[in-house]
Amino acid sequence: MKVNTMADFRARGEKPEVLFWVGCAGSFDQRAQKITKAFATILDKAGIQYAVLGKEEACTGDPARRAGNEFMFQMMAYQNIQVLNGYEIKKIVTTCPHCFNTLKNEYPELGGVYDVIHHTTFLQELIEQGKIKFTDSNEWKGKSITYHDSCYLGRANDIYEAPRKVLESLDMELREMKRCKSKGLCCGAGGAQMFKEEEKGEKRINMERADEAIETKAEFVASACPFCNTMMTDGIKNRDEEVNTSVLDIAEIVAMAIQ
Amino acid sequence: MALIAQLAFSLITGIALFFFGKKLMNIRRNIFLGKSLEIKDAPAKRWSNVLILALGQKKMFHNPLVAILHLFVYVGFVIINIELLEIIIDGIAGTHRIFKPYLGDYYDFLINSFEILALLVLIACVIFFTRRNIVNIKRLRSKDLDGWPKSDANAILIIEVVLMGLFLTMNTTDEEADYLISNLLKPIFSGLDSSTLSAIEHTAWWLHILGIYAFMNYLPYSKHLHIVLAFPNAYYAPLTPKGQMHNMVSIQNEVLYAMQPELAPTTSTAPDKFGARDVMDLSWKNLMDAYSCTECGRCSAACPANNTGKLLSPRKIMMATRDRLEEVGKNLDSNKKFVEDGKSLLHDYISVEELRACTTCNACVEECPVSISPLDIIIELRRSLVMEESNAPVEWNGMFSNIENNFAPWKFSPDDRDAWTKEA
Numbered sequence: 001m002k003v004n005t006m007a008d009f010r011a012r013g014e015k016p017e018v019l020f021w022v023g024c025a026g027s028f029d030q031r032a033q034k035i036t037k038a039f040a041t042i043l044d045k046a047g048i049q050y051a052v053l054g055k056e057e058a059c060t061g062d063p064a065r066r067a068g069n070e071f072m073f074q075m076m077a078y079q080n081i082q083v084l085n086g087y088e089i090k091k092i093v094t095t096c097p098h099c100f101n102t103l104k105n106e107y108p109e110l111g112g113v114y115d116v117i118h119h120t121t122f123l124q125e126l127i128e129q130g131k132i133k134f135t136d137s138n139e140w141k142g143k144s145i146t147y148h149d150s151c152y153l154g155r156a157n158d159i160y161e162a163p164r165k166v167l168e169s170l171d172m173e174l175r176e177m178k179r180c181k182s183k184g185l186c187c188g189a190g191g192a193q194m195f196k197e198e199e200k201g202e203k204r205i206n207m208e209r210a211d212e213a214i215e216t217k218a219e220f221v222a223s224a225c226p227f228c229n230t231m232m233t234d235g236i237k238n239r240d241e242e243v244n245t246s247v248l249d250i251a252e253i254v255a256m257a258i259q
Numbered sequence: 260m261a262l263i264a265q266l267a268f269s270l271i272t273g274i275a276l277f278f279f280g281k282k283l284m285n286i287r288r289n290i291f292l293g294k295s296l297e298i299k300d301a302p303a304k305r306w307s308n309v310l311i312l313a314l315g316q317k318k319m320f321h322n323p324l325v326a327i328l329h330l331f332v333y334v335g336f337v338i339i340n341i342e343l344l345e346i347i348i349d350g351i352a353g354t355h356r357i358f359k360p361y362l363g364d365y366y367d368f369l370i371n372s373f374e375i376l377a378l379l380v381l382i383a384c385v386i387f388f389t390r391r392n393i394v395n396i397k398r399l400r401s402k403d404l405d406g407w408p409k410s411d412a413n414a415i416l417i418i419e420v421v422l423m424g425l426f427l428t429m430n431t432t433d434e435e436a437d438y439l440i441s442n443l444l445k446p447i448f449s450g451l452d453s454s455t456l457s458a459i460e461h462t463a464w465w466l467h468i469l470g471i472y473a474f475m476n477y478l479p480y481s482k483h484l485h486i487v488l489a490f491p492n493a494y495y496a497p498l499t500p501k502g503q504m505h506n507m508v509s510i511q512n513e514v515l516y517a518m519q520p521e522l523a524p525t526t527s528t529a530p531d532k533f534g535a536r537d538v539m540d541l542s543w544k545n546l547m548d549a550y551s552c553t554e555c556g557r558c559s560a561a562c563p564a565n566n567t568g569k570l571l572s573p574r575k576i577m578m579a580t581r582d583r584l585e586e587v588g589k590n591l592d593s594n595k596k597f598v599e600d601g602k603s604l605l606h607d608y609i610s611v612e613e614l615r616a617c618t619t620c621n622a623c624v625e626e627c628p629v630s631i632s633p634l635d636i637i638i639e640l641r642r643s644l645v646m647e648e649s650n651a652p653v654e655w656n657g658m659f660s661n662i663e664n665n666f667a668p669w670k671f672s673p674d675d676r677d678a679w680t681k682e683a
Contacts, residue, residue, distance in 0.1 A: 003680035022676075024667040033679045040683050054677040058666035066619050067655050068534065068641030070507045072662055074514040105503035110511060151620040156502025182625055186563040191619030195668055196654040199616040202568030209563075 001044050005054040006087045016051040019089050021103065023096035024059050025226035031233070032226035038255035039095050039119055045258055046131045050093070056083050060102040067192040074110075077102075081112035091115045093122045095251060097152035097225045098190075104157070118153060120163040120224045120250050127169050127254075134257045140170040145253075146177055146218040148209065148232055149184030150225035163224050163250050170257055175216040185209050187231035194227050210235025214245060221247045261353050268350035268468075275472035282479040286550060289588040293543035298495050305494045308630070313493035318557075318628040328383040332419065335380035336486065339373050339426065346468055367438070374430060374440035381423040388416045398556030403575045408482065408554050415483050422470050429463035432456045488551035489629040495544055496630035501621045504638060507533070534642025537603040538584045541639055548631040549580035558623035558633055564616040571616035573623035573633035579608040580636060605640050611650065614641050 009016050020043065026036040043050045061076030084092075092114050094100050104116035126132045145167055153159045160181045167174055179185045188198065188205030198204055210232055213221045221236070223229040226249070233247045311317050316333070319326040345358050359366045391399050391412060404412070430441035432448055434456055448456060478484055509530045516523035535541045538549075558573035559565045565572050583604045591597055602608075614637055623633045644650045651659070658668045666673050 001683050003677075003683055005677070022679075024669065027676045027679065028667055028669055028671040033682075036679055037683045040680075052677065052680070054680070055673060057676060058673075059662045059668060061662070063668050064659060064662055065504060066638070066641075067651065067658070068638070068643075068645035069651075069655075069659055070510045070533065070642060070646065071514070072659055074507075074510050076662065076666075078514050078518055101500075101502040105500050106506070109506045151618070151622075152502055155621040155625050157500050183561070183622075185566070186618045186620035186622065188563060188618060191617050192655065192658065193618050195658040196615075196652045199564070199569045199571075199612055201564070201570075201616075205563045205567050205618065208567050 001041065003040055004051045006051045006056070006089075007054070009051050010087065015088070017049045018091045018093050019084075019087075020050045020052050021092050021094035021096075021099055022052055022057060023094060023099040023226070025230075026095050027057070029226060029230070031230060035095055035226060035229070035249040035251055038249065039251040041255050042123065042126075042132065042251060042258060046126050048126075048131075053083065053087075058083075060099050060107075062098045062102045063192040063195055065102075065106075066190070067195075077107060077110050077112070081107060081110055084112055084114065089114055091117070093117050093119055095119045095226065095249070097150040097156070098227070101152045101156050118157075118159060118162070118224070120153070120166060121159060123250060123254055124162040124165050124169075127166060132254065133259045134170065135259050138170060138257060140172050140253065140257055142171065142173055143220060144173045144175055144216075144218040145220040145222050146175045146213055146216040147180075147222045147224075148177070148187065148213065148228055149181060150223070150228050151184070151186050151190050153224055154184055155182060163222065166250055166254060167222060170253065172220075173218075175218045177212045177216055179212065185212065187225075187228040187235075189227035189231050194230075204235070206231035206235040207238060210239060210241075214239060214241050217244075219245065220253075221245055222250055222253065223247055224250050265351060265353045271469070271472065272347060272350065275476060279475050279479070282476070285588060285592075286479055286484075288591075289584050290543050290546045290550065292539050292584070292587065292591075293541050293546040294539075296542040296544055298544070301498055304498055305496075308496055309490055309493045312496070312628070312630055313489045316628065318626070328386055331376070331379040331383040332387075333486070335376040335383075335423075336419075339376055339380070339423075340471075341369075342373050342426075343468075343471065346464070350468065370430070370436075371439045374427065374438050377423040377426050378440050381420055381427075384416045384419045384423075388413065388420075391416070398560040401556060401559065401572070401574075403556065403559065403572050403578065404554065408578065411481050411483075412554070414477075415481060418470065418474050418477070422467060422474065425463045425467035425470060429460055429467055432460040432463065482552065482554045485551050485553040485629055488547060492547055492551040493630045495547070497632070501624055505635070507642075509533075532643070533646035534644070535636070535639035536605045536643045536647065538580060538587055539597075540643070541580070541604075541636060545580070545632075545636050545639070546584055548633075548636075549577050549584055551629050552577040552581065552631055553629060554578060555628070557626040557628065558631075561622040561626045563618055563620055563622065569616040570610065571613045573637075576609060576613070576633045576636055577631060580604060583608045605643055609640060611644060614644065615652065617641075 006019065020040065022036055025032040058079055059076050060080060061073035064076065065073035092103055094103065097118060100116060100118045103114065123132070147163055147167060149160065164174060185208065186205060187209050213232060214236065221232050223232055229247055229249055236242055236245050236247060316326065316330065319329055345356065348357050349355060362369070390396055427441055427444060430436050430438055431444040434453060448459070532540055538546060554574060556574045562571065562573050587597060590600060617634070617637045619634060621634060661668050661670050665671060
């Protein structure tokens with residue numbers, strides 16, 4: 001499978017339907033790279049003309065802004081908007097809710113106006129339009145799964161249903177955790193916490209959330225954010241539950257079910 | 260004698276209203292010590308928020324039992340106060356139930372409704388008092404409430420019970436009155452002669468109205484102020500997605516002028532401060548949030564940091580902001596202008612450790628029944644910490660320099676950003 005960059009498209013004098021914004025985790029983190037590849041595979045199989053920015057992509061500035069470093073954020077935003085506007089980007093899909101939030105809500109004021117969509121919404125649309133076809137022997141059918149709401153997708157942007165609908169379209173048995181949807185508990189990574197030690201307390205936030213997921217006794221935990229994925233995986237490993245429960249991104253689940 | 264009572268009543272009414280008005284103006288001034296922030300968009304949506312969130316108390320209904328009890332207290336409080344109009348006119352004119360001859364049956368219907376509501380308020384307040392002091396509810400037992408806040412909450416409930424009690428006593432001992440609830444209470448006073456009953460009625464009447472005036476003047480010092488500010492706070496609540504942070508236009512421009520110097524104006528004025536170190540650096544909406552806070556703790560009960568034993572409590576952020584603002588207000592009152600007192604919201608009232616614990620998950624914002632954003636204040640203080648004091652954990656400084664040099668928060672070579680495509 002060849003992944004085209006915007007530069008490749010430009011060289012051919014063409015434009016893709018959508019830009020796949022990979023994000024830093026999706027580009028560099030070994031676990032998150034699998035999510036990236038899974039999503040690229042789906043796009044490929046669904047016949048979507050997409051491109052990535054490749055080496056021209058840079059951090060959106062989200063963690064810097066949330067940590068309080070507005071200068072760093074503005075520098076990154078300026079740079080990214082120059083690149084995106086240079087390629088006349090109209091539509092962006094991303095597998096990271098943090099990138100999604102920044103691109104969708106925070107870049108427009110700075111001159112970067114795009115139609116930004118999170119990959120779970122995109123997948124739900126592709127399924128509804130029949131562009132994604134599942135194999136007849138749907139191995140996910142009846143498997144129990146609990147979906148962990150990402151704060152930057154849920155509360156931050158009111159997206160609760162799309163990821164759940166994708167799981168339902170696979171006839172999976174969705175089990176909700178005690179705290180879900182608008183009440184969902186954070187994994188502990190947001191607000192640039194991913195990049196520092198947790199403050200002192202009685203328990204790690206990801207352990208608190210992993211315990212809730214384990215309580216559902218679901219075989220799988222679905223995530224829609226590379227950072228949530230890391231936090232939940234670590235939490236479940238810490239409880240020695242990784243044999244019973246695996247954490248997968250919605251894109252990975254779909255990729256495994258696709259024709 | 261009657262004339263003296265009328266004069267005394269009029270005077271007390273005037274004084275009570277004067278001091279209440281004065282304190283409200285004082286609070287208004289304090290709120291506008293905050294930075295200007297223009298909110299004029301989407302009036303229709305904003306009014307609908309007032310109806311749904313403030314008047315309709317939508318978020319309270321996450322817990323229907325508590326919501327209904329709260330609704331009794333709130334509806335009771337507002338509707339029974341219609342009766343105040345008659346009480347005040349009676350007091351000034353020296354009349355007794357002045358509206359009764361004009362309203363006829365409708366008057367009886369009104370008083371019957373007030374009595375039922377008064378009983379419901381009384382019951383709800385007793386239940387709330389029990390919940391607060393006997394039932395072990397974590398958010399109501401938190402150390403956030405140690406001292407004055409706990410006494411404040413109990414004082415409100417006790418005052419409400421006493422006021423409702425006086426209202427019902429006043430009707431029960433009124434021999435001409437024939438109303439639903441007070442009729443049930445009449446046996447308590449059976450055997451007393453008319454003059455004793457009349458004396459009790461008058462005493463209850465006076466204590467009731469004096470109690471109302473006292474409560475009215477207590478309101479602005481109490482968490483109970485939410486009964487007023489919940490409405491404007493809902494109106495001015497942000498309509499943007501919760502994930503969207505306030506843009507700092509000054510920094511946006513600074514970056515723009517650094518990149519494109521030809522756009523820079525010849526007389527550029529950089530702001531004197533980045534982020535918020537003290538209450539005056541916050542927006543007036545942040546400050547109104549602080550005065551609107553009911554200290555209910557739903558925010559802290561939902562906060563992942565607070566849940567796992569970290570120092571951060573969003574409720575405490577709001578209480579600290581109000582405390583500091585009151586202190587600044589007093590400073591202004593006694594010195595005419597603010598005299599530097601060597602203190603600030605950041606550090607003296609809210610510690611670095613608290614701010615560092617926030618995951619910006621928006622759970623506190625989502626929960627708040629009166630449209631407060633503790634997160635907004637946390638972020639503004641973080642901005643001051645990082646940009647004014649260069650005060651960040653070592654790992655964050657590493658993350659900043661990685662973003663600057665490698666365009667990613669980790670130390671990977673930007674050339675490897677597309678390495679995954681080769682394995683795809």
